[in-house]
Amino acid sequence: MVNKPLLGCIADDFTGGTDLASTLVASGMRTLQVIGVPREPVPADIDAIVIALKTRTQPAGEAVADSLAALDWLKAAGCRQFFFKYCSTFDSTPEGNIGPVADALLAALECRFALACPAFPANQRTLYQGYLFVGELLLSESGMRHHPLTPMTDANLVRVLQRQTARSVGLVPWHTVSRGAPAIRAAFDQLEQAGHGYAIVDALDDGHLRAIGEAAAGHRLITGGSGVALGLAENFRRAGLLGDNRQAGALPGLEGPSAVLSGSCSLATNAQVEHWQRHRPSFQLDPLRLAEGRDLVAEALAWAAPLVAREPVLIYGSARPEQVRAAQEQLGAARAGELVEQALSRIAVGLRELGVSKLVVAGGETSGAVVKALEVRALRIGTLIDPGVPWTRTLGDRPLLLALKSGNFGSVDFFEKALGRVE
Ligand SMILES: Nc1ncnc2c1ncn2[C@@H]1O[C@H](COP(=O)(O)OP(=O)(O)O)[C@@H](O)[C@H]1O
Ligand SMILES: O=C(O)[C@@H](O)C(=O)COP(=O)(O)O
DSSP: OOSSOSEEEEESSHHHHHHHHHHHHHTTOOEEEEESSOSSOOOSSOSEEEEEOOOSSSOHHHHHHHHHHHHHHHHHTTOSEEEEEOOTTOOOBTTBSHHHHHHHHHHHTTOSOEEEEOOBGGGTEEEETTEEEETTEEGGGSGGGGOSSSOOOOOBHHHHHHTTOSSEEEEEOHHHHTTOHHHHHHHHHHHHHTTEEEEEEOBSSHHHHHHHHHHTTTOSEEEEOGGGGTTHHHHHHHTTOOOOOOOOOOOOOOOSOEEEEEOOOSHHHHHHHHHHHTTSOEEEOOHHHHHTTOOHHHHHHHHHHHHHTTSOEEEEOOOOHHHHHHHHHHHOHHHHHHHHHHHHHHHHHHHHHTTOOEEEEESHHHHHHHHHHTTOOEEEEEEEEETTEEEEEEOSSSOOEEEEEOTTOSOTTHHHHHHHHHO
């Protein structure tokens, strides 16, 4: 086996990183997730590296610069293929950042074409005729239309991506995808020859995603959700580059109390918060009160201190769309979001001082902020709690078990289920 990693991945947020890493682990690739471009040497004998960035909602120029720095590192590490991971709900604004980052990666790799497929059927994201569905709803009719930072109001991804790039965007529709890898490969070639820079690719089930992955074996850059990574390990195996070393994914446990921090305002997370509140203690952070200068961080920690030794606690900013709107009207979306992220980050640090060693964090931006505040540099990936969300264990001193949950993922009892697996 080679010592250089085969696949180099750049994730635009941290929950997205663990989602992708868990897919690669399950398909037999030894995968390390690092937070930002690594500053120290990474362990040898890694098949895939996921560099998790926080570029989804940065200004586009900064997102491009950070992604190119990650690409440079991955190229220098010897990776053969590169993966730009974005959200299965294509979270972005009209300015980006999916288009600008993908454009920059293509240019840096001297390529003219990449596929774009966020489908994740296990989490009910499917693509049909270029339209993204969340369950039975179009993306634009799903809870994503109310996202605090990246509201998605158009389900046609050819249109959405076209607004973000000067390269032309084509479509590989379902009837081609269902004919398997050779037909998909031929469609990619035709689109590239016709001058298209991207192909949105339909996918309704994991079989489609595996076929798309197989068709992309020769692509230098793949862009998409974690679903389209399902078939990539098999390409490396076919080429004799990867063994069949399926990882158990079991992580050594940790003693100590646990807690949940939630900054996601998605439908799924709001339901999980309500479920928790039926039987367990919780503390709410209101961005309007944070903006008035009230020290809710100290209040939350003072509230949690006597409790955590006995039972897990939830501290949350999560709110319904009307409350989020009220806060955003007064503070602006970015400031409201930042206030909650900063408060939850400081609370995470405070909880660790209280001995908490197991943390569930809900929300991609929120996870990014928390993981940065905890100065986590790398994560080992463990077993799945629900599709797209594994337990992870931080590397380095003072290890923590972290479950970074995408806002939209997980069953209604996710928080209890996650903690039940490590207690
Ligand atoms: N009550 C609130 N009002 C306004 N914004 C909020 C509130 N609670 C949380 N937020 C912000 O909403 C954003 C949610 O994004 P994120 O953490 O990525 O969740 P998701 O995974 O659901 O996208 C964060 O920036 C968070 O700080
Ligand atoms: O692809 C996905 O849906 C997730 O992996 C993801 O990117 C999560 O983002 P958030 O919803 O912001 O947590």
